Amino acid sequence: THTQRISLDHDFEVLYEKACEAGIDTAFSRAKQTPVPCPFGSAGVCCRHCLEGPCRIGLNGKGPQEGICGANGDTIVARNLLTMMIEGAAGHAEHGRETALALLEASEGHSDYQIKGVEKLYQVAAGLGIETNGKAVEDIGKQVALKALEDFQKQAGAMNWLTLHAQQQSIDKWDELGITPVNIHLEISKAVTRTSMGCDADPINLLLGCLTMGLVDGFGGLHLSSDLQDILFGVPKLVKSNFRLGVIKKEMVNIAVHGHVPLLSEKIVEWSRKLSEEAKAAGAAGINVVGICCSGNEMLMRHGIPAASSFSSQELVIVTGMLEAMIVDVQCIMPGIQKVAECYHTEIITTLPYVKIAGSTHVNFHTDKADKAAQDIVRKAIANFPKRDHQKITSFTGTVEAYAGFSNEQIIEALSALNKEDPLKPLLDAITSGAIRGVAAIVGCTNVREFQDWGNVTVAKELLKNNVLVVATGCSAHSLAKHNLMNMQGLEYCGESLRGVLKAIGQAAGLESLPPTLHMGSCVDNSRPADLLTAVANRLGVEVKDLPAVGSCPETHSPKALVIGTYFLANGVDVHVGVNPQVSGSQFVTDVLCNGAKDDGLNLEKLFGGKLIYEKDPVKAAAILLRRIEEKRLALGL
Ligand code: BF8
Ligand code: SF4
Structure with a gap:
């Protein structure tokens, strides 16, 4: 039944069941143990900024309305x-x-x-x-x-x-x-x-x-x-690679790179290729690097490394029983991976002095000894290959092809095939003619408390159907890729005029078409859609805030996603989050963030031109985003 399901990606459901049956805890099972998050924290009214507290503001006007120091709910919510x-x-x-x-x-x-x-x-x-x-x-x-x-x-x-x-x-x-x-x-x-x-x-x-x-x-x-x-x-260029758990190969030494800063991962990829003979000597067919989270996105964008998992299912990758090592650097690394790894032969290897996990192996990484560290790590993975427990292996054959590598440089290069002198013009023409209604960046996470991939995929499909050009980064890009939205099969989800534009640009650049959504990279690569919008705005002689462009983070999990959203808000771009941003304890803060320009009082839209949209239902969210896109078109006279 739907309530038992954790992911739109069937492979992870198989592994989740396997983990549950084996008594292995993962984030999904832990989330079920606390089905309702703390209502005070959820509303943002819990303050623990000093030792007189923690204080919390009573909800719905009942109970204390100020902390001991006199801070009221508005202050506490804004401060949190x-x-x-x-x-x-x-x-x-x-x-x-x-x-x-x-x-x-x-x-x-x-x-x-x-x-x-x-x-x-x-x-x-x-x-x-x-x-x-x-x-x-x-x-x-x-x-x-x-x-x-x-x-x-x-x-x-x-x-x-x-x-x-x-x-x-x-x-x-x-x-x-x-x-x-x-x-x-x-x-x-x-x-x-x-x-x-x-x-x-x-x-x-x-x-x-x-x-x-x-x-x-x-x-x-x-x-x-x-x-x-x-x-x-190097600047990312068009690459073709694969998503889903079939990218983990039974006959290979499998190494997962997980985290964000690609300095070490670059070297892991390099040394995995150089040390493949050693893997063969250990009985494997070679070395296979797969990506998790944003380190995965970085390696995909520049080296075509296939991707195994986004954030929320990271622990389940280990449950395949085929991972020799998971190399982590920083951010979005669940401490839970270590306990799961202890049920298998997988070695978790931390690499930064300020990001360690008790029980894991630590190999210190520094740029002047990066080759040495990468060699050590790859050799550890090779040494783990013979330790596999073959009873515990679950392998998958299915993979989904995906195009990636859409840096702005790559996009401009593709557009140049249509107009060498003025590459942005074909894109602008498509927007002004209405063949493309607007641009949406679907960004951010997957969240254990959400049905994995569903929000990301649903918002994307709704927007595509309505002829919105969709670009993606971060874990949401994993969601879209896994469900055929980064290969040609997914073109069927696009409205006719959008599909026409994607085909025209793609064919000029020597492809069958551009894929339905464009993978622009990791979360720090949200700079790329931002630069694209700036280039389009400059070329049109308007401000970014005037463009029919929106950002959407349907399965928000990390504070990083919130602050990225705030960057877009400061530029006047509407931002949707599908998960509670924990400000409901203050009507004032909610009004400032979420109210429209026509409403009373000061608010973001009045100051900058865009607002925060909190909507859990992805279909409704897409409808709101489409309305906002049309409003901005109208204001531009389009
Ligand atoms: O920086 S999308 S879950 S992995 S925070 Fe984390 Fe969110 Fe994934 Fe990448 Ni971004
Ligand atoms: Fe301290 Fe004031 Fe926060 Fe209470 S509300 S924990 S007194 S800072």
Whole structure:
């Protein structure tokens, strides 16, 4: 029955049952043990910012309406929201900082990495105003890395990466509101201070602080990471690969890469290829790397590595009994993987000094010893191959083909086949003529409490049917790919005029068609749809907020998804979340975030042009998004 189902992906249902029968706990079974989340936390009214508390505001006006210090529900809800924003932005900022350091070290020649994306390097350098004439690549790389690191330490002005990517009208608006970030660490530290006991108690001011975190995340996390990764590893190009559990091969040494920062995964992929003879000597047919979460997306985008799982089913991948090692770096790694791994021969290998799991193997990773670390790890996986328990293996044969690698550079290249001088024109024509009604980015997670893939896939299909161009990133891209929305079979879900446009562009570029949805990468790669929107807006001579464009995160799980959404909100793009954003305890905060421009009082739509839409039902959500797209078309005179 439907209530027992956990995923639209049948393979995971098989594994979930297998785990339950074997008495192995996973997130899905743990979620069933606490069927109802705490109502106070869910409403955002629980405060534990000091030792007089924890305090909580009574729900529906019953019980205490202030904490001991006098903080009311509006303040507590806004402050808790900001705390989530900080957490999300900090993760992406660390990602950016590590990548910047890696670029610096590569440029200085004391690292195992080299600059592969030379063209992107020149482009970013030019945008930053760095003189490139007559300079060596390493020299330019160093200047770019230093500019990036400056965004963690400058004390005045605006972040370099913000000026590099934002529209001037937006910058003016952010300046006027006093929310433009100066440097990433400064803003995170300031935000932590303002959320602490006895500091900011003005809910409006706290919500503006959320928007600053959105900008820190968007520019210091997403754009900075994508740009520098493209410089180090090359800009993604069209690739074809596979999704679903059939990508795990019984005869191979299977290694899963899981997490976010692709520095180590790049080396794992490289050394898996180089050490395949050693795997053969151990009785395997070779080495097979598969992806989980965003490290998976990164390896898919640049190397065509197949993907095994998104966030919510990560533990179940181990239950196949065929995984020799799961290599994790940072973020969205469930601690639960270790206990599941202990029921099999799988070795969990943590790699960062600040992300360890008790009981797991730790191999310390640093850029100057990356080759050595990757070799050690791949050899550990090979050594585990003979330890498999053949009684415990469940293998799958089904895979689903998917196209990926849709960087903006790749999209523009495809469009150039239609119009060499003005590549964006065919896309603009399709939007203005109405063949494409608008653009939607379906982003973010899968969530254990949601029926996996269903929200993501349903929103996508509804939008496609109504001729909206859909791009995807993160775990939602896994959902769409697994259900044929990134291969030609899925074209049947597209409305006729959208299908016509996809075919015209695809065929000019030498394909049968573009796939129904375009995989743009990991979660930090939400910079890519943002850049696409900026390019389209600039070309049309309007602001991003004016475009018929929306973002949707149907199966939200992570604070990172919330802060990415906030970045889009600061740019005036409507953002849908399908999971409770935990602000219902304050009508005031809910109104500011979710009310329309015509409503009384101050709200996001009035200030920026877009609003937060919370709707659990994906069909209803898509209908709201379509309405918003049509409203924006009308305002543009389309
Ligand atoms: O950064 S989509 S569940 S894995 S948070 Fe996490 Fe959400 Fe997946 Fe990638 Ni993004
Ligand atoms: Fe209670 Fe105020 Fe302390 Fe929060 S900061 S726990 S509301 S006393």
